[in-house]
Amino acid sequence: MFALAASTAIVDWNAMWKIFLVVLIAGTGTVIVFGFLLLGLKLAHRLGTNDAEVGGSEGARAGGYVLAAVCGVIVIGVVVLGVYAMSQKPSSKPAKPKSALVIPAGPQVKVLASSQ
């Protein structure tokens, strides 16, 4: 119990599980989707070259391109989301408290702004 209480005080588990979820979706998920992108390209190219081993129709070839395109869009979307997350990360600028924004400056403490 003590260990659990101590770990709760030290670790922000609420943020941690969100981070872990993002890692699973955006990290692991992107690698899998990228693999399917390669699979789609392979399928399309193989069928395009009349590979006897694979065979198949024009429809299957188009399916390969569609799979690759969809996966490509997902991967690019994840990258765009990543760059967006970078630009939107929370500022560590000291937030304005309700009464006043105080920045200690050695012996002289300056009251810089009041929100009211």
Add this chain to the structure above:
Amino acid sequence: MGSTTLILVIVVAAAASFDFTNGFHDTANAMATSIATGALKPMVAVLISAALNFLGAFISIAVATTIAKGIVSSSATAGTSGLFVVEAALLGAITWNLITWYFTIPSSSSHALIGGLIGASLAAVGSGAVSVHGIFQKVVAPGILAIFVCGIGAFLATSAAYLLIRRLGQEEARAGYRYGQIGSASLVSLAHGTNDAQKTMGVIALALISTGHLSAAHFTIPIWVKLLCATAMALGTATGGWRIINTMGNRITTVESPQGFSAEASSAATILASSYYGYPLSTTQVVSGGVMGAGLGKRGGVVHWPVVGQMVIAWVITLPSAGLVGAAAWNISNLFGKNSTAGAIVIVVLVAAIAFGLWTLSKRNQVTAQDLDRTSITPEIEAERAEAAGAPAVA
């Protein structure tokens, strides 16, 4: 030039120098696996990383105006006396970065800066200036969790990638994953520039506020500060931390392109998510965890635990060691009198001498870009080697 202005100039120069060491120390985080698999030539990799680090410094509007918030009392770094503490902290962090670089160990530059600040604050103000709870909450716990979160993600991603290789065919898959690696490594570089350059911008901004050169009420980072930090980090990155790149890319595990992509994609996701949710994790430890996870994720993959052990020891001692150097720097400076300009100059000269000594020593067992160039290993050769080693065969 007044003494306060001179100290301000020294602090700004020390901050830029710290950014430079951060750049060449942490290039490995982003590009080591891309270099190790031959996806990119070493010089090309570090130049891409340098450009993205530079760009990253301008992406976010969020700037760390507080360093070691919740760990060190803000009063320790405020005012003119605070400038001396910040200078000692920066010099402690620079020295520790150079020592770990010499010993080829990837360690966190941010933790070195926090350690330097803790040491200098303890020396200047006393034990009341530091929160032990804050150290555990902001440094120790995230450090441990970063390895596991990214490691598990990379492990799962690698396992999935090798399952897909059965369907894809070895050569085509490996060639494809090399392109993926370049993209994911670039994202890590961009994130690194966003996170780390802005910490130093925050340090300089605080110094400018303390000396009255910047208004705290209408706070914006001057463009010259952004340019200085971004340029210093990009230049540091461009010089290439080949020694640490070698450790991260080649000594932890033998990285193949699917593993490299998995490690970097998981690292990018971890860094961006942690940054977005306001729970910053060390880039170095995230990527190290990713590389370990990727090493274990491949069937028959081997992680060189003695090397990992050395890294873990370095991570554990980074905080106290950088703290000791920071405290020593402050005490040496203080020997010349409280807030003495002469003392501030002496510690700069001492750290410059240490830097020169380590650089000279490193020439004895130099690691160069040519040593790390793996571009001659084509996807075909990589596939042959993997098959010889018992990796999943082509379906």
